[in-house]
Amino acid sequence: PRKPLPVIFMTDHVPEAMQDDAKRWAEEFGTPIFLNSVWLREVENWDRSQMASETYRNKRDRRKKYTATSDEIYAKLTSALAGYPGIAFWGGHGNDPYQVSLPTLRRVLEASGEKLVVVIYPELEDPSDEFAYVLNDLLYPLAETAQKTHDKIYIRTKHFFWETAIYHPMWSRLLSGEFSDVFVPSMEETTDKTQELSVAARLGVWTAGCTDDWGARCARDNPSFDRMRQFSHQMLPNHFLRNQVFTIAYGARYMNNVAVDQDYMSVLWELIAKGILYVPKRGEIVSFSPVRLGMIEPDPDFEDQGNNVKWTTFFDPEYERQNRFVFERTNGSWPAAPLTEWDFSRIAAGAWERRQNFLPSYPHGLVLIGPHGDTFDRRLRENLHPLYRDIMQEFVTDGRWYYTPDGKKQPPQTYYRTVEQAIKTAAEKLPLTVEGQVAWVAAVSAPHHIRLTVIDGGYLNPNDRQARVTFHAVTPVEVRDLVSGETISTTERTVTIDVPCGLFRFFDVTIREPLAPRD
Template structure:
């Protein structure tokens, strides 16, 4: 039975990665493609409808109307932002046009042949459609270079229309550290067309300059015109994530890409520009509240009872013409979906894959009322089903697992924000009875803060700051009492003590009194979004954070710095953070991240790990939240209901030493598997001097370059692209601002040559095939601090690194000499570092290839623990990890949960299958210790 279970476990992922037979029910048909489908459309071929899908990695594939696979074209391996299907050659077969994040528009035939490609520059293409002038077709495309292009049916450029010649966009704000872009620029968020009754067409342009906060403007153009015939500002809903023109051309429907509180559909009349809106919040508890979703609207084609069909995460909302909530119907599924296309001709809805890494395309037959029940009961076959089954098998094997006798006692992992569901309390009780870890800290989220006199604070900016989500009503004593009351158990508590919007939510005096009242119980003070790098924040550090850290020392209290963007490879190297960086408060500060809107997760793991490994802090932390997946705020398909991506991210981070976990609960029953892995010791939590999967090459940060700081933190404005400027400034860490969602990284970018990723998207699980390249404080030269309390990097690492460390230097923009006097261009010097990394890999005990995230740690003199994780964050796939042994001499290699033993006859390449959406824990027994014991 044991061997049978392991065979089933490995076979689940393989089966789900292949095309499978369609599954039909009365109201829904599910076609498993083996790929994570992010876009769906319908094309016509020989007078027959075919289904077109775009995969997570940019492949275009076609299915027959009954779900049979026809063809697949991989294209560039980079995501497609938009797909349009229409006949542009006059042969009565559609062409398929894909607006790709690599800057191309690709044109394919309905046989899958690439006909042509167009690229103006490197900026991602974002939208594409076809428009006719006097029956002559033109492809219209645009994206993040702020232009619109007209192309011939053969792909030749006919016209370029710059948004600066007509746009009314007006940026706001005056923050010098996040400067607004120039006026009168917008990117082409959507390009669609109105087909009038006489057959003439009008181009619809939705222009946007900020993916999260801009409502945008609708411009209507005659084909090939220089100026719009009408310009209409959208008056409801910030962040437009979908735009659909009704088949009769009378309405433009705009759906938001936003938080649930702000989600809406706006209906714009094309004759008089009148607008009316339907807010999803009007449905109250009928729809999910918290979360980030795209409202995808369509005209409901079946009857007159409802006017509109909305896909909203995991829910379908049927809305009447009068937009009254009382007359709506809401139908809920367990899973959310990546995209929707209304096939009016056939009265069906096509759904892309489930957002949690699904692999199906689903067809809803709107003429069959049973679609509503089938939708409610849908559990997608393919990848979703495979993940659910494999997860349950891992849980069962974990419960049967016993920690090897050679491993030390586990380190504590603090779960900081788990409000345990009553149904899971028996499991928590059992964990607490039998294991010292994980530790469930008491937690409470307040809607109130302390009201205190800030007139003498000494800083005008922060004296005026408030968090608008809170009411400032508490007296100092009420604040002390409220925070003290959180400590319900002996384990301690975690709570927000402030925020980047207002670090002074509670005074220093109040927090000191609460720390005293805790009397040695674990206290974690959470400070989200500390990203300000102005002199005003330097004041806050000296006035509030450093005195608080000093007071917290020796009192079992931590300050959880939950920041954003490039903080741990940027801001922290500014002079104001020197006391944290020195290790003076190593036992207090915990580096963590809130990685939303960001596109450089492979950098932050190198940054946080480098801070920890250097000795600047003694711990590090991690967080999962709904909008982890919101790398593109204009398309927030961020309502994953199966948090398998969270599970794998936590396995990776905890196996890399993270001990402070601040997770948003999505499906706590599913995530409780993580609790069991920790409690049983199956998930090994290493000390920094046990890890042997760091590259000997590390990149030391000097004070960050000003331009790099601006680029890496200004992630919401999306009209910054300047081709000439980009050509003149190759950067070590590049393409980080809001103009690059999904774009390929440059050849010289650290993310490519060190981390092994190819795009600016969601690389939470980077492969780092030659070992994790740490980003660290300088160790040599005048910028090093040899007297810092943290000590030297080599003294904090495993002894194998004593004589093999190799340091390079950067300011984020260019490479530097150790003294900083010389600089080296990023697009040339990278070759030196890339070569060093590859050579240094041979000095490690082992390395791993095969698109998996991995960590290796020494658990005893003759044992290593190797953790392997499927690296597809929301695009899981079965992986073939290949373990390459270098300095280690393996005697035995065994999966600790399933008992699989691996053939070591060729230790240079040992293959370990990793099922999709899963991970494996491998014990490696050595012939001899890595380092001779004293």
């Protein structure tokens, strides 16, 4: 296989006892990379009187002290570059995106030299037209500078952002790919119950060429799906570890984590460094379904439902009966509720309830959720593995309706059968698929080799699992566990794999027919 792609841990703390190992991995393998995470308790006090948006002129984050000067922010951030390959810090937040002014941010980026600067913007979830001002006044101008300095802007949003808000016209410059080398799509998913959709939506934006990278985050409150009834400070990191294995195996390279038990998590770093956990390019992945969802500007009710995940007191049974959606039961009234028969999470991802599906099974291949249009379709075919070139099929939706190629609306509660059958039929065109309560990823590492990652899919309820691997468009010669060296018999078109509780397995699958990865 080729040299491993670098994975950037932006906010992880490396224990002192492992500093030498981390340095050796970076020198020997070029991965993982650990940035210096800078927390700005004091943010910039600058003159906003000329801002045209009254809303954002007056916004402040109550957790911050607005006492620092531009020079003080600049000095703190640039000094943090010493001894590290780069830094990561909040440039702002949904509560106030302007915690550091644009001129100061530009000074920092321009002073970073060849070191990497990642500016993080958490919780940018304002879908109103007012936010267009922030994009045009702050984020797009900052992206223009970051493009010149080879730095990144990390868009860490919440809820249904990558299925809804990103398809509003104000975000068109991100979707166009103009800043594909700058913006990194990520998520903050506390209290969310649609993780199986958000990962498909970020992958959809990435594979369509809107961005060159994508990211993921793990924090102690990830297991919470109902803040009012749960203690949201989980200190057991096993589910974080498995979630990171899954996202990195799908090509995520920018990780924004809250440190929990770094000695425990360090096994992930070594798996990355030694290439056991294969980090694929988008043109190497062969576990995407040939069927995808093409998103158009979202239906307003669908967007409102998917982004109001905390309230539980406004349940309206009459509204629920009269309004059906492609993605059902997404508001805060439905924590842990069973999914409807036609829900896309059920027919595509194999989910059965609205819970924290951070490790979805997608038994027929992961169904990408991405932008609709000829430009995106062309870029998708250019970016994906060549096997997808002539087998892709798109279903268009605004979240409420499906739309046929001639523009006719189709209700999800009946049209889902067409979509579901297409997903099942298309799976037979893939090299392989995996069934069971596991998450899985397959990527071509060489013409006759597929890397298969299989993970215990019980995010909150780890257990011993059995995974059934079915080979379709390829003939297996050997299936070898990269850690134990065990070889699994492949006399049939199916193979059964045991996955221990709370763990994952990495396989090299030798195949008879070549599947050359895209350059």
